[in-house]
Amino acid sequence: MAKAPKHTMSRALVRRETISGYLFLLPSLIFFLGFVVFPMVYCIILSLTDANMYTEGLGNFVGLENFIDLWRDSVFLEALKNTFIIVVVSVPTVCAFSLWVSSAIYKLKGPLLSAFRCIFYLPVVTGSVAVTVVWKWMFDNYTGIFNFVLKGTGLIDKNINWLGDSRFALWCIILILFTTSVGQPIVLYVSALGNVDATLVEAAKVDGATDLQVFWRIKWPQMMPTTLYILVITTINSFQCFALIQLLTSGGSGTNTVMYYIYYTAFKLTEQSGHFGYANAMGVILAIFIGLLSALQFKLAKEK
Numbered sequence: 001m002a003k004a005p006k007h008t009m010s011r012a013l014v015r016r017e018t019i020s021g022y023l024f025l026l027p028s029l030i031f032f033l034g035f036v037v038f039p040m041v042y043c044i045i046l047s048l049t050d051a052n053m054y055t056e057g058l059g060n061f062v063g064l065e066n067f068i069d070l071w072r073d074s075v076f077l078e079a080l081k082n083t084f085i086i087v088v089v090s091v092p093t094v095c096a097f098s099l100w101v102s103s104a105i106y107k108l109k110g111p112l113l114s115a116f117r118c119i120f121y122l123p124v125v126t127g128s129v130a131v132t133v134v135w136k137w138m139f140d141n142y143t144g145i146f147n148f149v150l151k152g153t154g155l156i157d158k159n160i161n162w163l164g165d166s167r168f169a170l171w172c173i174i175l176i177l178f179t180t181s182v183g184q185p186i187v188l189y190v191s192a193l194g195n196v197d198a199t200l201v202e203a204a205k206v207d208g209a210t211d212l213q214v215f216w217r218i219k220w221p222q223m224m225p226t227t228l229y230i231l232v233i234t235t236i237n238s239f240q241c242f243a244l245i246q247l248l249t250s251g252g253s254g255t256n257t258v259m260y261y262i263y264y265t266a267f268k269l270t271e272q273s274g275h276f277g278y279a280n281a282m283g284v285i286l287a288i289f290i291g292l293l294s295a296l297q298f299k300l301a302k303e304k
Contacts, residue, residue: 040287043280043283043284044280044284045058046058046276046277046280047066047067047277047280047281047283047284048061048062048063048064048066048277049061049062049276049277050062050066050277051276051277052275052276052277053276055276059276059277062277066277066278066280066281067281067284067285069278070278070281070282070285075256075261076258076261076282078254078256079256079257079258079260079261080258082170082254082255082256082257083238083239083241083257083258083259083286085170085174086170086173086174086177086238086241086257087235087238087239087293089174090174090177090178090181090234090238091231091234091235091238093178094178094181094182094185094230094234095185095227095230095231095234097178097182098182098185098186098188098189098230099185099189099227101116101120101182101186101189102185102186102189102190102192102193103189103193103215105190106189106190106193106194113190117186117187117190120182120183120186120187121183121184121186121187122183123179123180123183124180124181124183124184125183128180128243128244128247129243129247131176131180132176132243132244132247132248135172135176135248136163136247136248139162139163139172139248141159141160141161141162141164142159144159144162146160146162147159147160147162163248163249163253164252164253165253166253166254169249169252169253169254169255170253170254170255172248173241173244173245173248173249173255176244176248177237177238177241177244181234181237181238184230184233185230185234188226188229188230189223189226189230191226192222192223192226193219193223195222196218196219196222196223197218197222200218201214201218201219204217204218224301227301228297228298228301231297231301232294232297232298235290235293235294235297236290236294239258239259239286239289239290240259241257241259242257242259242260242263245257245259245260246260246263251264258282258285258286259286261282262279262282262283262286263279265278265279265282266279266280
């Protein structure tokens with residue numbers, strides 16, 4: 001009985017494996033297309049219309065009118081400024097603090113290292129509502145712990161309305177965002193430091209390199225992929241700051257951000273026309289800024 005040629009069997013095997021692979025990918029592909037690609041395309045289409053809650057279908061096509069109006073909207077420009085302040089302040093501080101803490105604890109062994117990881121990661125897995133309620137009590141104008149401690153130590157004479165005063169409200173939001181953002185980077189940096197080639201570190205120390213030189217010349221380059229990931233994720237999370245604003249200030253006291261303004265425009269101003277399209281235009285602008293900043297971070301990281 002003649003046997004099939006080997007190349008025929010190989011092609012059949014490759015075809016079967018390819019089909020099996022795509023079948024395994026199909027659920028994730030359907031989810032990705034339905035909940036990522038389609039909403040993105042639909043958002044771009046809506047941004048070119050005057051759609052609102054009362055229009056049927058997509059509404060009227062208005063072209064780039066929504067995008068032009070955005071740059072004349074003082075509220076949007078203020079929200080964009082606040083968003084960039086949050087990103088510029090929170091991203092470097094989160095990365096620097098996470099790296100400092102990780103460098104201090106990564107050599108710990110056993111339960112002690114696990115305890116530190118748990119402490120720093122706990123705010124990440126805790127519900128945003130629960131975290132916000134605690135912080136809201138701490139910042140309370142009358143019963144908050146911050147006013148109690150500052151008045152008790154004589155640093156202030158009267159209570160400060162932390163979340164109601166535009167001088168402090170945005171910085172309070174940044175502080176809360178910082179505490180809920182450092183957990184994941186710390187865990188990642190601890191793992192990255194543990195994976196640094198120990199032989200290179202020992203050789204450098206034998207040659208007389210200082211701890212700073214060892215870190216900058218050996219550890220930091222090997223941690224660059226982790227740093228890039230942390231930078232991108234922290235940047236995206238900072239741009240998308242919404243829950244804290246919604247639960248603490250509702251965009252008042254100078255804390256309005258682009259994400260909150262999108263929500264407010266789309267769902268709070270539906271008695272006027274064009275707000276779904278206008279809100280989607282803001283979403284497109286925000287996505288462009290996130291993409292450009294992420295691309296810049298990738299470029300700078302590769303140059304390192």
